[in-house]
Amino acid sequence: MPLTKDVIKFGTFVVTSQVFHLTRLSFAIVNLKPLLPGHVLVSPRRTVPRFNDLSTAEVQDLFLTVQRVSRMVERVFDASSLNIAIQDGVDAGQSVPHVHAHIIPRQKEDLEAQGGTDAIYGMMESEDADLNKQLREKERAAQSHVPQDENKGHFPAVDNDSRKPRSDEEMQKEAEWLTKEMAKDAASHGEDGRTLS
Amino acid sequence: MPLTKDVIKFGTFVVTSQVFHLTRLSFAIVNLKPLLPGHVLVSPRRTVPRFNDLSTAEVQDLFLTVQRVSRMVERVFDASSLNIAIQDGVDAGQSVPHVHAHIIPRQKEDLEAQGGTDAIYGMMESEDADLNKQLREKERAAQSHVPQDENKGHFPAVDNDSRKPRSDEEMQKEAEWLTKEMAKDAASHGEDGRTLS
Numbered sequence: 001m002p003l004t005k006d007v008i009k010f011g012t013f014v015v016t017s018q019v020f021h022l023t024r025l026s027f028a029i030v031n032l033k034p035l036l037p038g039h040v041l042v043s044p045r046r047t048v049p050r051f052n053d054l055s056t057a058e059v060q061d062l063f064l065t066v067q068r069v070s071r072m073v074e075r076v077f078d079a080s081s082l083n084i085a086i087q088d089g090v091d092a093g094q095s096v097p098h099v100h101a102h103i104i105p106r107q108k109e110d111l112e113a114q115g116g117t118d119a120i121y122g123m124m125e126s127e128d129a130d131l132n133k134q135l136r137e138k139e140r141a142a143q144s145h146v147p148q149d150e151n152k153g154h155f156p157a158v159d160n161d162s163r164k165p166r167s168d169e170e171m172q173k174e175a176e177w178l179t180k181e182m183a184k185d186a187a188s189h190g191e192d193g194r195t196l197s
Numbered sequence: 198m199p200l201t202k203d204v205i206k207f208g209t210f211v212v213t214s215q216v217f218h219l220t221r222l223s224f225a226i227v228n229l230k231p232l233l234p235g236h237v238l239v240s241p242r243r244t245v246p247r248f249n250d251l252s253t254a255e256v257q258d259l260f261l262t263v264q265r266v267s268r269m270v271e272r273v274f275d276a277s278s279l280n281i282a283i284q285d286g287v288d289a290g291q292s293v294p295h296v297h298a299h300i301i302p303r304q305k306e307d308l309e310a311q312g313g314t315d316a317i318y319g320m321m322e323s324e325d326a327d328l329n330k331q332l333r334e335k336e337r338a339a340q341s342h343v344p345q346d347e348n349k350g351h352f353p354a355v356d357n358d359s360r361k362p363r364s365d366e367e368m369q370k371e372a373e374w375l376t377k378e379m380a381k382d383a384a385s386h387g388e389d390g391r392t393l394s
């Protein structure tokens with residue numbers, strides 16, 4: 001079951017089944033095609049394209065959410081570092097016109113085979129360029145009224161990328177798992193996010 | 198004259214002359230070797246390596262500062278977009294163990310000759326790897342008690358990078374200019390950062 005009965009939109013796309021954390025002003029979603037395990041996105045609930053469009057309350061809520069979510073994914077995905085990045089505007093590589101922070105858990109030498117630590121950025125850029133296309137295709141598949149189970153795994157293979165887009169069911173399972181992991185952190189941290197020891 | 202009589206440290210490095218904006222918990226500095234015009238850094242005043250080390254108040258102050266600074270550099274450097282990125286930990290490419298957000302103003306097709314929009318990331322990565330080395334060299338030059346004027350432009354050419362490290366004087370001039378530009382924005386915006394119209 002999705003975390004919320006609200007319809008959560010990322011740009012014009014409905015991403016409700018991908019949501020694993022919700023605050024009053026922000027949401028966090030798992031990815032259709034994570035670049036590395038635990039690659040997630042955090043966005044304001046209000047659909048605005050630019051960071052400068054956010055109110056003070058939205059900025060504060062967004063980055064406290066980024067902090068809580070990054071702490072969780074670093075723990076759960078056994079990482080040692082994180083890339084946190086916002087492509088703020090088209091000329092910085094943004095494809096979905098809705099503010100979003102990428103959070104990507106990193107491990108030592110996790111991208112040695114791909115060219116080293118900084119390989120993540122080229123990957124992120126192409127993934128972000130893809131994101132709009134991927135979500136459009138997913139939406140089109142859903143609108144064809146194919147039952148969810150039959151639809152699963154039937155996303156068209158339109159690019160030569162080896163990462164497969166995941167089914168709604170698969171993303172929802174991960175979202176439910178991460179919701180539980182967020183709750184574990186909340187239990188061991190104070191309301192201000194600092195560890196209670 | 199520097200903005201403050203406080204000694205501002207970025208990691209173990211004294212960067213007081215590079216500071217153009219100070220809040221109770223954060224500071225913003227111009228770069229020794231900006232990747233693109235207006236490439237600046239925003240950090241918490243407390244020297245801690247990881248984003249998760251920040252208190253709620255520090256996170257809030259840091260990103261409201263990032264928002265105010267990005268608005269200013271986008272305007273002043275005539276940009277249309279921004280890259281905002283944090284390398285949070287060694288395995289994500291962090292070289293100076295002090296939380297810092299890169300803010301890089303972007304213009305349409307500004308890096309076409311370098312390979313396109315995403316070329317910034319490889320540049321950022323190598324620059325960040327350099328940052329520690331650059332600041333160490335700068336510090337060493339300062340400790341040799343060469344007068345600032347003679348010292349200017351005498352940084353050893355240790356890498357094959359065409360970007361030249363800038364002198365303290367040059368950075369301080371830019372910092373003073375940006376301080377004034379921040380003040381202009383403050384005059385036209387409310388305390389909560391939203392435009393008063």
